[in-house]
Every structure is written in structure tokens, then in C-alpha cells.
Amino acid sequence: MNVKELYQKTDGWLDSFGREERSLIAVLQAIQEEYSYLPREVFPYLAKEMNLNEAQIYGVATFYENFSLEAKGKYVIKVCDGTACHVRKSVPILNKLRQELKLDDGRKTTDDQLFTVETVSCLGACGLAPALTVNGEVHAAMTPEKAVALLAELRREA
Amino acid sequence: MMKEYMLIDKIPVPIEGEKNILALVQKAGIDMPTFCYYSELSVYGACRMCMVEDDRGNMHAACSTPPKAGMSVVTNSARLRKYRKNILELLLANHCRDCTTCEKSESCRLKELARRFYIEDVRFPNGKTEPERDESSVCISIDHSKCILCGDCVRMCNEVQNVGAISFVGRGSKMEVGTAFKVPIANTQCVGCGQCSAVCPTGAIVVQKNVTRTWEAIYDPNTVVVAQIAPAVRAGVAKELGEENGVIAAGKIFAAMRRMGFNHVYDTTTGADLTVTEEAAEFLERLKDDGPFPMFTSCCPAWIRYAENKHPELMPNISTCRSPMQMFGSVIKEYFEHNEKTAGKRIFSVAVMPCTAKKYEAIRPEFKRPDGTDTIDAIITTQELIQMIHEAGIDFKNISPESSSMPFGGTSGAGVIFGVTGGVTEAVLRNVEPDKTYSALQQIAMSGVRGLEGVKETTYQVGDQELKIAVVSGLGNAEKLIRKVQSGEAFYHLIEVMACPRGCIAGAGQPFARSREKAERAKNLYTTDNMTQIKRSESNPAIDEIYAKYIGRKAHSLLHVHYKVKKK
Ligand code: SF4
Numbered sequence: 001m002n003v004k005e006l007y008q009k010t011d012g013w014l015d016s017f018g019r020e021e022r023s024l025i026a027v028l029q030a031i032q033e034e035y036s037y038l039p040r041e042v043f044p045y046l047a048k049e050m051n052l053n054e055a056q057i058y059g060v061a062t063f064y065e066n067f068s069l070e071a072k073g074k075y076v077i078k079v080c081d082g083t084a085c086h087v088r089k090s091v092p093i094l095n096k097l098r099q100e101l102k103l104d105d106g107r108k109t110t111d112d113q114l115f116t117v118e119t120v121s122c123l124g125a126c127g128l129a130p131a132l133t134v135n136g137e138v139h140a141a142m143t144p145e146k147a148v149a150l151l152a153e154l155r156r157e158a
Numbered sequence: 159m160m161k162e163y164m165l166i167d168k169i170p171v172p173i174e175g176e177k178n179i180l181a182l183v184q185k186a187g188i189d190m191p192t193f194c195y196y197s198e199l200s201v202y203g204a205c206r207m208c209m210v211e212d213d214r215g216n217m218h219a220a221c222s223t224p225p226k227a228g229m230s231v232v233t234n235s236a237r238l239r240k241y242r243k244n245i246l247e248l249l250l251a252n253h254c255r256d257c258t259t260c261e262k263s264e265s266c267r268l269k270e271l272a273r274r275f276y277i278e279d280v281r282f283p284n285g286k287t288e289p290e291r292d293e294s295s296v297c298i299s300i301d302h303s304k305c306i307l308c309g310d311c312v313r314m315c316n317e318v319q320n321v322g323a324i325s326f327v328g329r330g331s332k333m334e335v336g337t338a339f340k341v342p343i344a345n346t347q348c349v350g351c352g353q354c355s356a357v358c359p360t361g362a363i364v365v366q367k368n369v370t371r372t373w374e375a376i377y378d379p380n381t382v383v384v385a386q387i388a389p390a391v392r393a394g395v396a397k398e399l400g401e402e403n404g405v406i407a408a409g410k411i412f413a414a415m416r417r418m419g420f421n422h423v424y425d426t427t428t429g430a431d432l433t434v435t436e437e438a439a440e441f442l443e444r445l446k447d448d449g450p451f452p453m454f455t456s457c458c459p460a461w462i463r464y465a466e467n468k469h470p471e472l473m474p475n476i477s478t479c480r481s482p483m484q485m486f487g488s489v490i491k492e493y494f495e496h497n498e499k500t501a502g503k504r505i506f507s508v509a510v511m512p513c514t515a516k517k518y519e520a521i522r523p524e525f526k527r528p529d530g531t532d533t534i535d536a537i538i539t540t541q542e543l544i545q546m547i548h549e550a551g552i553d554f555k556n557i558s559p560e561s562s563s564m565p566f567g568g569t570s571g572a573g574v575i576f577g578v579t580g581g582v583t584e585a586v587l588r589n590v591e592p593d594k595t596y597s598a599l600q601q602i603a604m605s606g607v608r609g610l611e612g613v614k615e616t617t618y619q620v621g622d623q624e625l626k627i628a629v630v631s632g633l634g635n636a637e638k639l640i641r642k643v644q645s646g647e648a649f650y651h652l653i654e655v656m657a658c659p660r661g662c663i664a665g666a667g668q669p670f671a672r673s674r675e676k677a678e679r680a681k682n683l684y685t686t687d688n689m690t691q692i693k694r695s696e697s698n699p700a701i702d703e704i705y706a707k708y709i710g711r712k713a714h715s716l717l718h719v720h721y722k723v724k725k726k
Pocket residue numbers: 297298311314315319321322323324347348349350351352353354355
């Protein structure tokens with residue numbers, strides 16, 4: 001992690017959103033947008049700049065599902081587990097992916113930093129159920145087999 | 159203006175500026191069940207134990223509802239009782255019930271309310287989790303499995319102390335009180351003030367104990383156990399030991415400790431007199447040299463750690479005087495190691511303190527002696543002392559008071575008031591004021607240094623010099639004052655800082671007390687001062703003797719300290 005660059009970029013967001021407590025979520029979102037997670041090094045820096053405490057910021061970061069504290073893989077796979085996808089059997093797809101990649105509920109990213117597997121509550125693509133996204137791109141009507149094929153394809157591409 | 163009233167259980171209660179219904183309920187003589195309410199913390203409204211019912215059958219959380227004229231509420235009804243019992247059962251369903259071995263047992267709010275509401279059985283399956291302890295700090299220990307998520311500690315640490323070592327982390331059923339990235343508490347900016355444990359209603363945050371180590375030293379025939387007792391301790395033991403609150407208990411403590419097997423018992427007040435002598439000299443020196451100002455006091459280890467963490471730039475402003483405990487500790491080891499009666503034996507130096515942060519001060523490398531040993535070997539909090547007295551089965555109420563040991567037996571009133579906010583300043587003023595008459599003493603007492611407010615600002619004229627003085631207690635208050643000083647908005651010659659609101663009488667090592675009892679403790683110390691013939695530290699004959707006979711040329715190295723400023 002290039003910490004100097006991280007601080008520089010963070011300074012920019014702090015300048016545009018403000019250094020008040022109420023700007024915290026906006027700043028965290030900007031950081032996550034850029035890095036796809038919240039690097040640990042940014043916490044003490046934000047605490048100092050925004051006159052907050054690290055534990056407080058950590059509290060906010062762990063409250064929202066959307067914030068991630070771990071670096072994510074090159075491919076972020078989000079398996080939809082909204083009602084429509086769930087009844088059309090999204091769980092076996094998720095399990096298959098996790099099994100293939102040796103991940104579980106607590107371990108979301110592979111050691112080689114290639115894949116991250118998460119669930120989302122609804123992608124708003126219920127007509128395509130069961131659906132998943134890879135870096136935001138939707139794959140419709142999935143099955144466990146198709147998911148395995150997809151992994152192979154992504155590996156080749158990588 | 160006509161007085162406005164609210165009906166509490168059909169009794170009219172006048173509204174006199176109270177911020178919430180809870181305060182009126184208390185005024186009506188009802189002790190409300192609460193978990194998450196403390197008048198000095200912000201209102202959280204999470205536990206729902208304080209509900210009241212209005213005449214339309216609506217429920218209100220009394221702690222977070224402002225009083226309204228003409229409103230009528232009841233504090234006890236069939237519905238309220240059912241709700242409260244339900245809440246307690248739900249809390250108990252997730253809680254261990256090992257009360258016999260829990261150290262908070264005597265003062266656990268959860269246990270108290272469970273008994274008050276007569277919970278005989280918990281209908282829900284027991285989902286208690288395994289103990290999850292953080293023992294990394296020498297001051298406090300945390301067991302997450304006993305936490306009921308009232309958030310009292312979080313608000314104390316953030317709002318009152320401005321430290322913010324802990325916060326709510328995670329969400330929903332995974333939420334817990336934790337540190338950033340769940341690192342051990344010792345690796346955070348925690349200053350060890352222990353105020354979180356003082357407000358924790360259960361055994362989730364408790365003070366670390368040194369009791370076993372102390373008993374072992376007492377049992378060992380080759381060890382000489384020497385103890386010193388801080389000023390605030392004598393004002394904190396009464397209630398728990400069956401005395402009227404307000405009884406001045408120093409003499410009885412000395413007697414009880416001798417019976418328990420302590421070989422020598424001294425009064426840290428003597429150490430405080432050393433501190434006053436050194437600190438006043440340093441202050442006069444700075445007045446002559448024109449600074450650096452403000453000079454901050456240095457007795458409170460939690461404040462020192464706060465400054466190191468958050469304001470390393472202020473370290474040169476902090477007095478180099480060791481705390482009374484450390485000064486006296488140095489003298490004790492120096493004396494007993496060179497005394498022929500005790501030479502060759504192990505000297506075990508115990509300090510009985512109202513304070514949890516002292517446990518950290520005691521292990522600081524700056525206080526290692528040239529031979530590598532610590533100046534102080536164990537810190538016993540007031541609560542631990544009470545426990546040891548109970549353990550020994552001593553009938554405290556009927557024990558005859560004794561005096562402290564010799565040498566260093568003398569004390570002064572100036573040293574005693576160290577235990578309350580403003581006391582250090584008052585003691586220093588008594589020393590620097592050249593007028594040594596009774597009326598000068600009165601004038602100092604009335605100068606605005608007394609009182610339990612968190613921030614006191616005053617001036618005091620010494621000769622042709624007007625001294626600007628501030629006295630703060632609570633680190634949040636200290637922070638506000640520091641900002642004023644750093645922005646140039648205010649200037650002071652002397653700033654006294656105590657981390658615990660109201661000073662050491664309300665330290666986290668003292669038994670739990672409400673505001674009124676804390677005020678009693680302060681009064682207790684001022685009464686002791688009134689009853690002591692020697693008012694000024696420099697008039698304490700023990701002090702001259704210590705300098706002349708026991709420490710001589712080593713005085714500076716034994717009584718001062720230079721904290722190593724960490725680079726940020
Ligand atoms: S001991 Fe003091 S600083 Fe440490 S967590 Fe508790 S309240 Fe905060």
C-alpha cells in the first residue's frame with residue numbers, strides 16, 4: 001500500500017466533503033470506491049484529521065455491510081440472495097463457489113487475491129434469477145455448473 | 159411565574175428545570191431501575207427499564223422524555239412490571255449466572271435488578287457465550303460475554319474522557335464493545351483511568367487485581383511489606399466497611415493493615431508534602447525564568463498518558479515532579495534498603511490507591527530503580543483493600559484507630575486535600591504565598607480553587623504577581639482547556655489536571671458512589687485538613703527529616719522524572 005498516496009487522496013476527499021463528523025460516511029465511501037475496501041492505515045489518519053477516535057470510525061465502518069475492511073480480489077462476485085433468487089436456488093450456487101475457492105462466511109477473498117465472493121440482498125434483476133455479478137456485470141439464470149465454468153473463464157482471462 | 163407540576167404516581171411534583179422525567183421520578187422518591195442512564199453522560203435510551211405509563215396508556219422512556227406540565231405518569235403498573243421482567247429475562251438469557259465467582263457480584267446492577275424484580279426463572283434457552291477476556295491492560299480487564307450493551311463505558315470514554323479507546327463495533331447480534339480492529343485494549347490510547355469500569359453495571363469491565371501478590375508478600379517471612387495509603391482512600395472506605403459515610407477512617411485503616419500483616423504503614427500525604435515542596439519550587443523557578451507556561455501538574459498518571467498520546471507537544475510543560483506515590487515510594491525503598499534492621503530482606507512496597515491508572519504508572523520504565531526493580535511493587539485499590547479487610551475478617555467498625563508508622567509519620571492538611579480536585583493547587587498556593595497567617599489560608603481556600611466543578615478558573619495575587627490558574631478534572635474538560643490555551647484564547651501560569659471527574663475521591667478504584675457521596679468524600683478531606691494542626695507542607699517536620707537524613711543529595715533524581723516523549 002502506498003500510504004503517502006492514500007493520505008494525499010484522502011486529503012482531497014476531506015477537502016471536498018469537509019472535516020466535520022457528519023462527513024465521515026461520505027469520506028469512507030470515497031475511499032472504498034477507490035480502493036474497493038478501507039485500508040487500515042487510513043483509520044488513524046482520519047481520526048487525526050477529523051478529530052475523531054479510531055474506535056468510533058471502526059464502529060461506523062463495521063456497522064454498514066457495504067464497507068469492507070479487507071482488500072478485495074480482482075474479481076468481486078456478488079451472489080444475489082434476494083427472495084426471487086433464493087427461491088430459484090441461489091444458495092447452491094453460493095456454496096459451490098465457496099467450495100471451489102475454499103472460502104466461507106468469514107473468509108471472503110482467496111489468498112491469491114483473485115476472487116472475492118459476497119452475497120447481496122437484491123440486485124434488482126429478479127427477472128434474471130438466479131443472478132450474480134462479476135465486478136458489476138450481471139450473469140443471468142445461473143446454476144452451480146455455470147458458476148464453475150465462469151470461474152475457469154475468469155482464471156484464463158486473468 | 160406559576161410553578162408547573164407533573165403528576166408522578168398521582169403526586170404533584172414541581173418541574174424545576176429537570177431535563178427528563180426520570181429526574182422528577184427520582185425527586186418523587188422512586189429509585190427507578192435503569193441500566194443506561196447516568197446524569198453525567200448523554201442520554202442513550204437503550205435499556206428501556208425506565209419506562210413509565212401515562213394516563214392514556216402510552217409508554218415513555220423516562221430518561222429520554224422531557225417533563226411536560228400537567229402530564230400524569232405512573233412508575234409501576236401491571237404492564238410495566240411485565241415489560242421490566244421481560245427485559246431482565248432476555249438479558250439473563252444471554253448472560254452467565256456465575257455470581258458466586260464474579261467480582262462485580264456485590265455491586266452488579268443486573269443482579270440487583272433481577273433480585274428486585276424477583277426473576278425466579280428464565281423462560282428462554284441460555285445462549286450465554288464463553289468468557290471472552292481481554293487481560294492486556296494492567297489497569298482494567300474486559301469480559302465481552304458479560305456485556306449488556308448499555309454503552310455506559312463507551313460514552314464515558316468518549317464524552318467525559320475524550321479518549322475513545324472503545325466504541326460499539328459490528329452490528330445487530332454481532333455488535334460488541336470493542337477497540338478499533340479489536341486490538342487488545344493495551345495497544346490503544348486507553349489511559350487506564352478505569353472510569354469505564356466504574357459505570358459498567360455488570361462484571362464486563364472490572365479493575366485488575368494485585369491482591370494475591372500482596373498476600374504472598376505478607377506471608378513470606380523474608381519480605382518486609384511497606385504500605386502507603388493515598389489521601390482519597392480514607393474518605394472512600396466507610397460505607398463498605400459498615401461505618402457512617404463521612405467517617406475519617408485513616409487511623410482505622412492503619413490499625414487494620416497492621417493486623418493483616420503489613421509491617422509498616424505510611425500515609426501518602428507525606429509524599430504529597432514532598433510533591434508540594436518540589437512542585438512549588440519548580441513553579442517559582444519558572445516564574446523567575448518566565449516559563450514555560452502553563453505549567454501542568456503531574457500527579458495523575460492517566461493525564462500523563464493522555465498528554466503523551468494526544469499532546470506530546472505539551473510534555474515539556476508538565477512538571478517534572480513525580481507523583482506523591484512515586485516520590486514516597488523512592489524514599490521508602492531508599493530508607494529500608496539502607497536500614498540495618500531490614501537490610502538483606504526483600505522490601506515489598508505496596509500503595510493503596512483510589513486509582514486504576516496507578517497500576518500502569520507503577521510498571522513504567524521511568525520508575526525502574528538502578529538495580530532494575532520497580533519503585534512500587536503492587537497497587538491495591540480502595541476496593542481491593544476493603545476486600546482484603548473482609549477476607550481477614552476484621553471488625554472494622556470496632557477496631558481502635560492507630561497512627562502511621564515511624565519515621566515519616568508527620569502529615570499536613572495540604573497533603574490530605576490532594577485527593578480532591580483543586581487540592582494540589584491549593585497546597586501549592588499555601589507554599590508560595592509568603593503570608594503564613596490564618597487569614598491568608600482562608601483567602602486561598604476562598605480563591606475559587608475549591609468546588610467539584612469540572613473546570614475552575616481563577617487568579618491569585620502573590621506579591622506583585624497575579625497568578626492565573628485553572629483547575630480541571632475529567633480529560634474531556636482538560637482537552638477543551640488545552641484548545642483554549644493553544645488557540646491563544648486563554649493564558650494560565652498553572653493548570654491542575656486530574657483525569658477523574660472531581661479528582662481522586664472519585665477514582666475508579668474507589669467503591670461505587672453517587673454524586674452526593676462523592677461530595678461527602680470531598681467534605682471529609684477538607685474536614686481532615688481543618689483538624690490537622692500542620693497546614694502547610696513545608697511545616698511538616700517529616701519533610702525536613704527526609705531531605706536531611708534519608709535522601710540528601712539524591713533528592714532530585716529520586717523525586718523527579720523525565721518521561722520519554724514518543725515520536726508520533
Ligand atoms: S480505562 Fe479510561 S481510557 Fe481506558 S477504556 Fe476505560 S474509560 Fe477509556
